[in-house]
Amino acid sequence: MTKRGKRKDWFQDWSNEYDATLGRMRRHLKMLDLVVAVSGVKDGDRVLDIGCGTGLLSLRLLDAARCTVVGIDKSPEMLACFRRKIRGMALGKRVDVRRGDAASLDPGLGQFDVIASTVTLHHVKDKLPMIRAIRSHLKPGGRFVLGDVDLDTTGDPADLKRLSRILDFLREEWMAAMADAGPDGFRRMFDNGKKHVFNDGEYCVSFREWAALCRKAGFDGVTVRPVVKGSRFKVLTAIK
Ligand SMILES: C[S@@+](CC[C@H](N)C(=O)[O-])C[C@H]1O[C@@H](n2cnc3c(N)ncnc32)[C@H](O)[C@@H]1O
Numbered sequence: 151m152t153k154r155g156k157r158k159d160w161f162q163d164w165s166n167e168y169d170a171t172l173g174r175m176r177r178h179l180k181m182l183d184l185v186v187a188v189s190g191v192k193d194g195d196r197v198l199d200i201g202c203g204t205g206l207l208s209l210r211l212l213d214a215a216r217c218t219v220v221g222i223d224k225s226p227e228m229l230a231c232f233r234r235k236i237r238g239m240a241l242g243k244r245v246d247v248r249r250g251d252a253a254s255l256d257p258g259l260g261q262f263d264v265i266a267s268t269v270t271l272h273h274v275k276d277k278l279p280m281i282r283a284i285r286s287h288l289k290p291g292g293r294f295v296l297g298d299v300d301l302d303t304t305g306d307p308a309d310l311k312r313l314s315r316i317l318d319f320l321r322e323e324w325m326a327a328m329a330d331a332g333p334d335g336f337r338r339m340f341d342n343g344k345k346h347v348f349n350d351g352e353y354c355v356s357f358r359e360w361a362a363l364c365r366k367a368g369f370d371g372v373t374v375r376p377v378v379k380g381s382r383f384k385v386l387t388a389i390k
Contacts, residue, residue: 160351161203164338165227168204171338174331178269181377182207184385185266185297188375191215195263198222198287200252201270205232211266212244220259222250255283262287268297272354281367288390294369296386297377300357303346316346319382357384364388 164171172178185207191197195217199208202221211219223229232247250256252267253274265284274280284294301319305312320343327339346352355363361372369388377383 159225159227160345161225162227165204165225165231167334167338168228168231169206171327171331171335172269173204173206174335175326175339176330177326177377177381177383179206181297181383181385182210182268184375184377185268185295186210186214188385188387189214189264189266189295190293191217191264193217196220196261197264197266198259198262200250200255200265200267200284201273202232202247203228203270205235205247207266207268208232208245208247209235211264212241216244217264218244218246220246220248220262222248222252222255222259224249224251253280255280255287259287261289262292263289264293264295266295266297269299271296272298273351275353277355277360277363278366281363281369285367285369285390290390292390294364294386294388294390296360296388297383298357298360299354300374300376300382300384301346301354302356302359303349303352303354307348313347316343320346322382357386360386 191211191214193216195215197211197217197219199219199221202208202223205221208219208221211217221232226249229247236245252271265288303316323343324336324340328336357374361374364372371389374384374386
């Protein structure tokens with residue numbers, strides 16, 4: 151609760167410990183590296199990072215090429231962490247961090263060579279209009295890169311088959327959180343996991359579904375890769 155008695159937003163609450171929790175999980179960092187590698191980002195590119203959070207992906211993209219990055223996020227607190235981080239970095243005009251919603255992209259954002267997003271787009275329930283809007287912000291030949299978990303959490307929380315599928319994932323996730331980020335990481339990812347069970351702001355779909363949505367939105371060359379062999383975390387690329 152805040153001083154005014156309002157319930158804190160989940161990401162507001164998480165922002166200050168994000169880098170010390172999910173930001174320390176090896177499976178997350180490997181996914182970010184794969185997203186950058188398959189993005190094909192090159193010098194001069196204009197890149198959009200949707201749900202940039204504390205900037206873990208944006209900073210990697212900026213490091214990989216002399217590109218410019220617009221990072222958007224719904225959470226002012228996540229953006230504040232990102233801004234604090236880049237204050238002393240001499241990135242100049244190469245990075246523009248602003249408030250934005252994946253579910254209703256600001257038409258003023260303009261056109262991009264690469265649009266990337268990691269573990270964010272599953273928060274949006276109505277996915278096809280969002281994918282269509284993403285495509286509309288890409289230049290011809292531009293690339294969409296999505297990193298997320300390949301898990302279908304849609305459905306009724308009381309459905310035991312669904313629950314079993316989610317718990318199989320969560321067991322691995324929680325073990326990895328404890329191993330990589332200790333008790334604080336475990337506590338945060340434990341609470342995050344419950345949100346998946348109860349459809350509480352988390353609406354994951356399988357990568358088969360993401361790929362179908364991208365094709366339906368008019369993307370070509372849709373490819374899905376696991377972060378490492380057998381990983382539940384996958385990276386999709388699609389070309390406009
Ligand atoms: C798990 S974090 C991922 C941050 C970063 N992309 C990364 O991989 O480390 C999810 C981020 O998505 C943001 N987010 C959630 N729903 C969003 C939406 N509808 N539009 C934009 N950002 C959103 C949250 O504020 C949070 O910063």
